[in-house]
Structures are given as C-alpha cells and as structure tokens.
Amino acid sequence: MDTPIELLTQALLGELPEERKRCFEAWLQESEDHRLLWERFRQQGYFENTLSELHAVDAERAFREFLRNRKRIRMRRIIKYAAVLLPFVFLLGWAARQTFRTDETVNLPAEEQIAHGKIKAQLFLSNGTKCDLGENDCLLNEGQVNVVASGGKLQYENNAGELEEEVKYNVLVVPRGGEYTLVLSDGTIVNLNSESELKYPVLFTGDTRTVWVSGEAYFEVAEDAAHPFMVETAGVKIKVLGTGFNVMAYPGDAESAVTLVHGKVGIQTDRQQLVLQPDEQYVYQSETHRGTVRKVDVTQYISWKEGILNFDKMPLDELARKLSRWYDVHIFYLNPAVKKLHFTAWFRRNSSLEEVIDILKKTQKINVELKGKTVTVREF
Numbered sequence: 001m002d003t004p005i006e007l008l009t010q011a012l013l014g015e016l017p018e019e020r021k022r023c024f025e026a027w028l029q030e031s032e033d034h035r036l037l038w039e040r041f042r043q044q045g046y047f048e049n050t051l052s053e054l055h056a057v058d059a060e061r062a063f064r065e066f067l068r069n070r071k072r073i074r075m076r077r078i079i080k081y082a083a084v085l086l087p088f089v090f091l092l093g094w095a096a097r098q099t100f101r102t103d104e105t106v107n108l109p110a111e112e113q114i115a116h117g118k119i120k121a122q123l124f125l126s127n128g129t130k131c132d133l134g135e136n137d138c139l140l141n142e143g144q145v146n147v148v149a150s151g152g153k154l155q156y157e158n159n160a161g162e163l164e165e166e167v168k169y170n171v172l173v174v175p176r177g178g179e180y181t182l183v184l185s186d187g188t189i190v191n192l193n194s195e196s197e198l199k200y201p202v203l204f205t206g207d208t209r210t211v212w213v214s215g216e217a218y219f220e221v222a223e224d225a226a227h228p229f230m231v232e233t234a235g236v237k238i239k240v241l242g243t244g245f246n247v248m249a250y251p252g253d254a255e256s257a258v259t260l261v262h263g264k265v266g267i268q269t270d271r272q273q274l275v276l277q278p279d280e281q282y283v284y285q286s287e288t289h290r291g292t293v294r295k296v297d298v299t300q301y302i303s304w305k306e307g308i309l310n311f312d313k314m315p316l317d318e319l320a321r322k323l324s325r326w327y328d329v330h331i332f333y334l335n336p337a338v339k340k341l342h343f344t345a346w347f348r349r350n351s352s353l354e355e356v357i358d359i360l361k362k363t364q365k366i367n368v369e370l371k372g373k374t375v376t377v378r379e380f
Contacts, residue, residue, distance in 0.1 A: 011024055113352050113353075113354060114327050114329060114352060114353035114354065114370070114373065115327075115352065115353075116177075116326065116327060116349055116350050116351060116352065116353070117176075117177040117178055117179055117194055117326045117327065117328070117349070118134075118177070118178065118179075119134060119135050119152035119178070119179060119180060120132075120133065120134050120174070120175065120177075120178040120179075120180065121133045121154075121172055121173060121174045121175075121178060121180035121192070122172075122173045122175070123140075123147075123149075123154065123170060123171070123172055123173075124170060124171040124172075124173065125140065125142060125147075125170055126142060126168035126169055126170060126202065131149075133149050133154065133180065134152075135151065135152050136149075137149060137150045137151070142156075142168055142170065142202045143168065143202070144158060144159050145157065145158050145159065145185065145202050145203060146159060147170075147202075152180065152181060153180075153181040153182070153183065154172065154180065154181070154182045154183065155182075155183040156183065156184060156185040156202060156203075157185075158185055158203060167201050167202075167203075167205055168201065168202040168203075169199055169200065169201055169202070170199075170200060170201075170202055171197060171198070171199045171200075172192065172197070172198045172200075173196075173197045174192045174193065174194060174195065174196045174197070174215070175194070175195065175328075176194050176195045176324075176325050176326075176328040177194060177325075177326065177327065177328035178194055179191070179192065179193055179194060180192050182198065182200075184200060184204075184209075184211075184222075185201075185202065185203050185204060186204055186209055186222045186224065186227075186229075187222035188209075188219065188220065188221045188222045188229065189219070189220040190211075190217050190218070190219055190220075191217060191218040191305040192215070192216070192217050193215060193216035193217065193218075193304055193305075193325070193326075194215075194216075194325040194326050194328075195215050195250070195325045196213070196214065196215025196216050196217055197213070197214045197215055198211060198212070198213050198214075198217060199211065199212040199213075200212075204227065206227075207227060207228075208227060208228050208229070208230050209224070209227050209228070209229045209230065210229075210230040210231075210232065211229075211230070211231055211232070212231075212232045212233075213231055213232070213233055213247055213249065214233065214234070214249060214250070214251060215248075215249065215250055216246070216247065216248045216249075216250070216304075217246070217247050218244070218245070218246045218247075218302055218305045219231065219240075219243070219244065219245055219246075219247070220244050221240050221241070221242055221243050221244070221263075222242070223241060223242030224241075224242075225241055228240065228241060229241070229243075231247060233247060233249035233256060234249060234251065234256070234286070235256070235269055235270075235284060235286060235289060236249065236256060236258065236267065236268070236269055236282075236284050236291075237267075237268040237269070238258055238265050238266070238267060238268075239265065239266040239268065240263065240264070240265045240266075241263065241264070242263055243260070243261075243262065243263030243264060243265055244260075244261040244262045244263060245258060245259060245260045245261055245263070245265055245276075246258070246259040246261070246298075246301050246302050248301070249284075250321075253286075253321075254285065254286060254287065255283055255284065255285060255286070256283075256284045256286065257281055257282065257283050257284070257301070258276065258281065258282045258284075259280075259281045259296060259298055259301040259302065260276040260277065260278055260279070260280055260281070260298075261278065261279075261298050261302060262278050263278070264276065264277065267282050267291070269284065269289060269290070269291065270289055271289050271290050272290060272291060274293065276293065278298075279295055279296060279297075279298055280293055280294070280295060280296070281293070281294055281295075281296045281298075281301070297312065300312050300314075304322075304349065307348060307349045307350065308346065308347070308348060308349060309322065309323075309326070309345075309346070309347040309348070309349055309351075309356075310346050311343055311344060311345045311346070312344050313342045313343075313344055314342060314343055314344075315339065315340055315341070315342055316338055316339050316340070316341045316342070316343060316366070316377070317339035317340070319343055319345075320339075320375075320377070323353070323356065324375075326349065327353045327356075328373065329353065329370075329373045329374065329375050330373060330374050330375070331374075331375045331376075331377060332374065332375070332376050332377065333377050333378075334376060334377065334378040334379075335377075335378055335379050337379070338365075338366055338377055338378070338379055341365050341366065343360065343363065343365070345359060345360070347359070353370065353375075354370065357370060357375070364380050365380055366378065366379065366380055367379070367380055
C-alpha cells in the first residue's frame with residue numbers, strides 16, 4: 001500500500017497513476033488536515049523557501065548532536081521531531097527530481113483574485129435525489145408539496161392542504177463560500193451561512209416544529225403558539241414561539257452560541273435550562289456541556305445576513321474562521337500567539353479577500369500573505 005508521502009510526491013510531480021488517484025482522493029477526504037497539507041505543498045514558493053532553509057542546515061552536525069543526546073530523548077519527542085522532519089525529507093526528494101528534469105518546462109498559473117462567496121447550496125430530497133441550487137429558478141416536487149427555488153431562495157408550498165401520514169425530510173447543505181435562504185412550509189425564514197446544514201420536514205406534523213442545524217443560521221420563526229418551534233444542535237436544544245435569533249454551532253469549534261434579537265427562547269442542555277431575553281447571547285462550551293449568558297450588541301452576530309462582516313474586538317482566530325468559510329481559503333499561523341490578537345473592523349461581504357487582507361495589514365498587528373487559496377499569518 002502506498003504511503004501518504006509517496007502519493008503526495010507522485011501527485012506533485014504529476015506522475016500519479018490512474019489506479020492510485022482514487023487512493024489519493026480518499027486520503028484527501030479523510031480529514032481537513034490532509035487537504036491543508038496538500039494545499040500548502042503545492043503552493044508556488046513554498047518549496048523554494050523551505051529548500052533555502054535546508055541549505056542552511058548542517059546535517060552532519062545535527063545528526064551527531066542527535067546521537068549524543070539520544071538517550072535523553074523520549075519516544076514522544078522523537079515522534080515530534082519526525083513530524084517536523086518528514087516534510088523536509090519529502091521536499092529533498094522533490095528537489096532532487098526537479099534538479100534532473102531540466103528538459104521539462106513547468107508553467108505555473110497566474111495568481112487569481114479570491115472572490116467572495118455567492119448564492120449556492122445543495123438540496124437533498126427525501127428519496128436521496130441531489131439538486132444543485134444557485135440563482136437560477138427551478139421547480140421540484142415532494143409529494144403534495146411544491147419546492148420552488150427562485151432568486152436564491154428555496155420555498156415550500158403545500159398544494160393539497162392536507163397532511164401526509166409519512167413525514168418526509170429534506171436536507172439543505174451550504175458549502176464553503178456559499179449562502180442560501182430557505183422558507184419552510186410554516187413560513188419560517190432561515191438564512192444559512194457558509195459551511196452549514198439544515199435538516200427539516202417537508203411539512204410539519206405533530207405538536208412541535210423541529211429542525212436540526214449544523215453551522216450558522218438565522219431564524220425568523222413564524223408564530224404558532226400551539227406548535228412551538230424547536231431547533232436542535234450538538235448539545236443544545238432551543239425552544240421558541242415567534243422569535244428572531246442566530247445560531248452558530250460549527251462542528252469542531254469549542255464554543256457554540258445562540259444570540260437572541262427579539263422575542264424569547266428557552267435553552268436546554270443536559271445540565272442547564274434557562275430563558276434568553278433580547279440582546280442576550282448563550283455561549284455553550286462543548287467540553288464542559290455548560291454555558292453562560294452575556295449581554296451583546298447583536299449587530300455583530302447577525303450582520304452577515306445583511307451582507308456585512310462586522311468584527312468588534314474579535315480574536316483573530318475567530319475572525320479568520322469566518323473569513324476562511326466565506327472565501328473558501330485555508331489559514332496557517334506561523335506564530336500561534338497572533339490568534340489571540342483582537343481586531344475591530346467592518347467589511348462588505350462582496351469585498352475581495354485581497355481588500356480584506358489589505359485592511360488587516362494596515363493595523364500593523366500582523367503580516368498576511370496570500371498564495372493560491374492559502375493565507376499565511378505571522379507577527380508584524
């Protein structure tokens with residue numbers, strides 16, 4: 001079986017056999033770390049910079065030092081060193097191959113400006129059919145319900161007026177670099193942000209109206225006191241009547257948040273039950289399964305649906321995650337300490353990434369480099 005390094009080497013050199021391409025694609029899909037590593041390796045300039053560092057290394061001296069201290073090095077430190085050295089070993093092999101391939105000319109694509117996100121989503125019907133949605137109009141059918149996509153909005157319309165016995169569920173998936181608006185069968189409006197997913201019934205039945213969300217969504221819930229609206233995320237259940245609120249619950253994030261704009265919502269976890277008032281935010285810690293309530297300026301948390309990126313004393317780590325989802329880029333930190341720096345800024349969501357980076361650089365807190373779809377951040 002091919003090792004990841006062998007697959008990476010062959011892919012980089014354009015020598016990946018057809019039968020191994022499936023293995024390479026499967027390896028990329030295994031985790032975000034794999035995709036980030038591949039993206040980093042294939043960026044123009046990364047190899048040249050790394051090779052210049054290699055030329056500055058006295059390999060023999062370093063190896064003798066290692067031998068003198070090998071008895072004091074624990075296994076986990078060896079593993080750590082191996083993780084650091086592995087890319088260099090790979091790069092040496094790449095450099096050697098390139099040195100002797102003087103008969104070939106490599107044409108590198110010109111840098112393209114990174115565009116902002118756009119209206120796009122994928123709809124999965126109850127029968128498993130997948131539909132790609134954009135700004136174009138289309139008409140679908142789910143039994144007695146018409147599913148109408150028009151102008152970047154998906155709407156469910158009940159034709160018969162009678163409820164079907166079987167509950168059918170649809171799933172709307174918004175990828176990185178996308179956004180989409182959904183109108184549920186009860187009239188509730190849901191704005192989905194990038195890298196988000198909503199599961200919901202085609203028609204609501206029973207005593208409650210329940211949906212499931214992953215990522216970020218803003219809900220403007222249609223009033224129906226007899227049938228409370230329920231939103232479920234990982235670890236948190238939200239019970240509402242007629243309410244406007246934002247939910248941010250991305251998988252892998254240490255925190256999720258519910259921000260109430262108007263109305264009233266009940267929050268329930270396996271350890272807490274409480275009620276939010278307007279201009280309050282509940283922040284849930286996935287590690288402790290508990291959360292806290294704080295007063296906030298809700299504008300910062302809902303302006304995205306109005307086409308604005310608004311950051312008020314926001315840590316760079318959180319700000320960068322929002323930008324990476326909207327512009328579909330990967331972000332690397334050469335100095336992790338910069339993640340804790342706070343920024344106050346305001347951008348239009350239709351700004352190019354280059355414009356956003358220029359503004360951040362003018363703060364003189366960080367240096368930012370963009371190559372391809374990789375953003376590298378270091379101290380100023």
